[in-house]
Amino acid sequence: MHFIRDLQLWFSFVFSLAIAQAPQKSGNRVRFGAGNYPRTTRLADVSLLRIYGYTAKGSRSIITIKSTNNGGPWEDLGRVFVGPSDAKDLGNLFVHKLANSRVLAAFRSHDRSIGDHPWSYYRIIVFESTESDRKLAIFEVGMGNSRFKLATVCTKDDGATWSLLSRSDIYEAPGKAAGEPQIIRIGNALVADFGTNEDGGEWPRGTIKLLVSRDGANTWGDKATVNGTSSAWAEMVGLDNSSFLVLYDAGDGHIRILFKNSYFTIL
Numbered sequence: 001m002h003f004i005r006d007l008q009l010w011f012s013f014v015f016s017l018a019i020a021q022a023p024q025k026s027g028n029r030v031r032f033g034a035g036n037y038p039r040t041t042r043l044a045d046v047s048l049l050r051i052y053g054y055t056a057k058g059s060r061s062i063i064t065i066k067s068t069n070n071g072g073p074w075e076d077l078g079r080v081f082v083g084p085s086d087a088k089d090l091g092n093l094f095v096h097k098l099a100n101s102r103v104l105a106a107f108r109s110h111d112r113s114i115g116d117h118p119w120s121y122y123r124i125i126v127f128e129s130t131e132s133d134r135k136l137a138i139f140e141v142g143m144g145n146s147r148f149k150l151a152t153v154c155t156k157d158d159g160a161t162w163s164l165l166s167r168s169d170i171y172e173a174p175g176k177a178a179g180e181p182q183i184i185r186i187g188n189a190l191v192a193d194f195g196t197n198e199d200g201g202e203w204p205r206g207t208i209k210l211l212v213s214r215d216g217a218n219t220w221g222d223k224a225t226v227n228g229t230s231s232a233w234a235e236m237v238g239l240d241n242s243s244f245l246v247l248y249d250a251g252d253g254h255i256r257i258l259f260k261n262s263y264f265t266i267l
Contacts, residue, residue: 030071030072030073030074032050032065032074033052033054033063033065033074034054035052035053035054035055035063036052036053036091037052037053037091037092037093038050038051038052038093039051039052039093039094039095040095041095041096041097041103042097043097043101043103044097044101047066047067047068048066048067048068048070048071049064049065049066049077049095049097049103050064050065050066050067050074050095051063051064051065051080051093051095051105052065052093053090053091053093053107054218055085056219058084058085058086059082059083059084059085060082060083060084060085060088060089060090061079061081061082061090061218062079062080062081062082062090062093062105062107063076063078063079063080063218064076064077064078064079064080064105065077065216075188075216076214076215076216076218077216078136078154078166078216078217078218079166079168079218080105080107080127081107081109081125081127081165082165082166082168083109086112087111087112088109088110088111088112089108089109089110089111089112089118089119090107090108090109091107091108092107092108093105093106093107094106094107102128102129103128103129104126104127104128105126105127105129106124106125106126106127107124107125108122108123108124108125109123109124109125110122110123111123129156135154135155135156135158135159136152136153136154136183136190136217137152137153137154137155137162137183138150138151138152138170138181138182138183138192139151139152139153139181140178140179140180140181140194141169146177146203147175147176147177148177148178148179149169149171149172149173149178149179150169150170150171150172150178150179150181150192150194150211151167151168151169151170152166152167152168152170152183152217153166153167153168154166154217168217170192170211170217170220171194171211171220173196173197173198174198176196176197176198176203177195177196177197177198177203177204177206178194178195178196178198179194179195179196179204180194180195180204180232180233180234181193181194182194182234182235182236184236184237184238184244185238186238186241186242186243186244187241187242188214189212189213189214190212190213190214190216190217191210191211191212191236191244192210192211192212192213192220193208193209193210193226193234193235193236193246194208194209194211194234195207195208195209195231195232195233195234196209197229199225199228199229200228200229201228201229201230201231204232204233205229205230205231205232205251206228206229206230206231206232207225207226207227207228207229207231208225208226208227208228208231208232208234208246208248209223209224209225209226210222210223210224210225210226210246211223212224226246226248227248227250230250230251231248231249231250231251232248232249232251233248233249234246234247234248235247235248
C-alpha cells in the first residue's frame with residue numbers, strides 16, 4: 001500500500017560556495033508550509049515559484065507559493081489541482097519555466113484501487129500557465145429546497161477562462177442556506193462575506209457573517225458575525241491594509257430599506 005505523509009516543509013539552508021571549499025551554511029531555515037515533495041523554479045521576474053503536495057480534510061492539493069527575495073518569506077498563490085485523497089494519488093511533483101515564460105507543472109494523478117493493488121489507473125498530468133496574476137471569484141451554489149453553499153473558482157487570464165478544476169466549496173450550513181457572497185483582499189488576507197439563515201431568519205434574510213483566508217484561498221476560517229437575523233445583501237469596502245466596512249440591509253420591517261455599516265480590522 002502506498003502512503004503519503006504530510007511533513008513540515010522547510011526551505012533548505014542557503015549555502016555559499018567558495019573555491020576549493022565545501023558548501024557553507026548561510027542563514028537560518030524558513031518554514032513555508034505543511035505538506036511534502038516541494039519543487040521550485042525561477043520565473044522571468046527572478047522570483048521563485050514553488051509547488052508542493054498537501055493533504056487535509058479528505059482532499060489532496062497541489063499548492064503554489066512564491067518568494068520575491070530568494071527564499072525568504074513565501075506568499076501563497078493558490079492550487080494547481082485538487083482531488084479526493086481516497087480516490088486520487090497525487091504526487092511526484094515537478095515545476096519548470098520555459099524560455100517563453102510559460103510554466104509547466106507536472107505530477108502523477110493515479111486512481112486508487114479498492115483491491116489489493118494500490119492503483120487502478122496510471123496517469124501523468126501536465127498543466128501549463130503563464131506568469132499572470134491569479135484572480136478569484138466567489139459564488140453561491142444551489143442545492144435544492146432553497147439551500148445554497150459557497151464556492152470559489154479562479155482564473156489566470158483576467159477572466160477569459162475559469163477552470164472547473166480550481167473550484168472549491170468553502171462553506172455549507174447543514175440543512176440551511178449560505179449565499180449572497182462577496183470577496184475582497186485586505187492586506188495579505190482574503191475576506192468573504194455572506195448571508196445565512198443557520199442562526200434563524202427567513203431566507204434570503206438571516207445573519208451576515210465573514211470568513212477569512214490567509215493562505216491564498218486554500219483554507220478559510222475565523223468566522224465572525226456582523227449582524228443577525230433579519231439582514232441581507234451585504235457589501236464590503238476596504239479602507240486600508242487591515243480594515244474594512246461591511247454594509248448591509250438591516251431589514252427594519254418598514255417600506256424603506258435601512259442600511260447600516262460595521263467596521264472590522266484584520267489582525
